[in-house]
Amino acid sequence: MSWINLTALWKIIVFGLIAGAGLPALFAGGLYALSLGPKTARTATAGVDDGDSDVLVGGSVVGMVLAAIAFLVILAAIGWSVYEIYTLGHPAPKK
Amino acid sequence: MSNDTVLVLVVITALAFDFTNGFHDTGNAMATSIATGALPPRVAVAISGVLNFVGAFLSLAVAATIASGLVATGDVTLTVVAAGLAGGIIWNLLTWLFGIPSSSSHALIGGVIGSTMAAAGGSAVLWHGLVSKVVLPAVLSPVIAALVAACGTWLLYRITRSLTEGGRRHGFRIGQIGSACVVSLAHGTNDAQKTMGVITLALIANGTLTAGSNAPVWVIVCCALAISIGTYLGGWRVIRTLGKGLVEIESPQGMAAESASAAVILLSSTFGYSLSTTHVATGSIIGTGLGKKGADVRWSVAGRMATAWVFTLPSAAIVGAISYGIAYGVGGTFGVILVLILLAALSGFIYWRSRATKVDHNNVNSEWTGGVSPDKVPVETAAA
Numbered sequence: 001m002s003w004i005n006l007t008a009l010w011k012i013i014v015f016g017l018i019a020g021a022g023l024p025a026l027f028a029g030g031l032y033a034l035s036l037g038p039k040t041a042r043t044a045t046a047g048v049d050d051g052d053s054d055v056l057v058g059g060s061v062v063g064m065v066l067a068a069i070a071f072l073v074i075l076a077a078i079g080w081s082v083y084e085i086y087t088l089g090h091p092a093p094k095k
Numbered sequence: 096m097s098n099d100t101v102l103v104l105v106v107i108t109a110l111a112f113d114f115t116n117g118f119h120d121t122g123n124a125m126a127t128s129i130a131t132g133a134l135p136p137r138v139a140v141a142i143s144g145v146l147n148f149v150g151a152f153l154s155l156a157v158a159a160t161i162a163s164g165l166v167a168t169g170d171v172t173l174t175v176v177a178a179g180l181a182g183g184i185i186w187n188l189l190t191w192l193f194g195i196p197s198s199s200s201h202a203l204i205g206g207v208i209g210s211t212m213a214a215a216g217g218s219a220v221l222w223h224g225l226v227s228k229v230v231l232p233a234v235l236s237p238v239i240a241a242l243v244a245a246c247g248t249w250l251l252y253r254i255t256r257s258l259t260e261g262g263r264r265h266g267f268r269i270g271q272i273g274s275a276c277v278v279s280l281a282h283g284t285n286d287a288q289k290t291m292g293v294i295t296l297a298l299i300a301n302g303t304l305t306a307g308s309n310a311p312v313w314v315i316v317c318c319a320l321a322i323s324i325g326t327y328l329g330g331w332r333v334i335r336t337l338g339k340g341l342v343e344i345e346s347p348q349g350m351a352a353e354s355a356s357a358a359v360i361l362l363s364s365t366f367g368y369s370l371s372t373t374h375v376a377t378g379s380i381i382g383t384g385l386g387k388k389g390a391d392v393r394w395s396v397a398g399r400m401a402t403a404w405v406f407t408l409p410s411a412a413i414v415g416a417i418s419y420g421i422a423y424g425v426g427g428t429f430g431v432i433l434v435l436i437l438l439a440a441l442s443g444f445i446y447w448r449s450r451a452t453k454v455d456h457n458n459v460n461s462e463w464t465g466g467v468s469p470d471k472v473p474v475e476t477a478a479a
Contacts, residue, residue: 011366012362020244
């Protein structure tokens, strides 16, 4: 028996980065896609102070579809992880 | 040895611990959402409470570690468990009084180890299990969480750099709520199991269950309830330290921190590591400060926390050992009852002390002025 389970450690780091940094990055990508289009561009060129505008949806159809895909992938990933944890987390009792 | 009166008392004390665990740790999930204004404080704690309840049913891996991986179950009596719980609760309440987000898990584990050592000597502690499943994860998990959160923060700002400031804040507030919910779920999964493990340990000690058993369903339900009620009441003092004291947080950082915490906690629970959600959440918040240019981490606050972390295991162990000494000295059922009366009295005293510098949902977000108690005039900031 070793003091440190290296397999578990690297799994936690790698999957931690994928889920913990990758999924929010995907969400950010979704926000970016959502912001594409004329509406956000107009507020910017009109010289409105950026800090005051909280317009999020740019109006580009492609952008909105891409954003929807990104958000759905994130929800699916969360749902799948919860299911995995449930199945892994109920081991048969030790004899 | 079978003694049902003591068993009932131990179960009640364990649930009381679970309750303190809930309110000590609400901040881990919700502090950043409350600090950035993504959620109103009371809504935040209500959502967190419900998700903690659900999370408690997800996994039993950590409960198994606590029930059979840390102390030799043969040497554990109900008195040992009761004294250990007393150690855990007292340390939890003291750190809450000072607004320090210390680890509830370490308080619990420390308490049980202290009382076991007092009862049966050092050989009854499974040192290998303690180091490999508790101490090392405690050291590594905040570092991993900080790394993940720093990467996440950097990516989020990079990807959304063309968005308007307001649009970004708005979008990430929504994301932050989602990620905070997953952290609450993870907290229920990881932390409620610790109490399940202890109650299982008590049932084994009493002969009600055989060694190596899983937690029975009624134990899971009671623990889920206790932790979710505790969470709902909200440990505003700790929320304040985490949300305002460490780093001034914007919503993208909040989302990065919470996603990192959720991922690390859920992955570790799956491997049966009883790591501290508190350590992970703190690591993430510091990481998110490191990942953004120009963000300041208040290292003095971080240092104070780290000190409390180091002391948590041994201090709770000492309180656990003293409690065992009292119970053993008096002897029998009355000894256990006396310890629990002392525990209740001390808890009441700490609660009374906390009223003097009250932190609640009204002033939780007041400007940080160097301590957990907001200054006398937080009115405008609290209303905002």
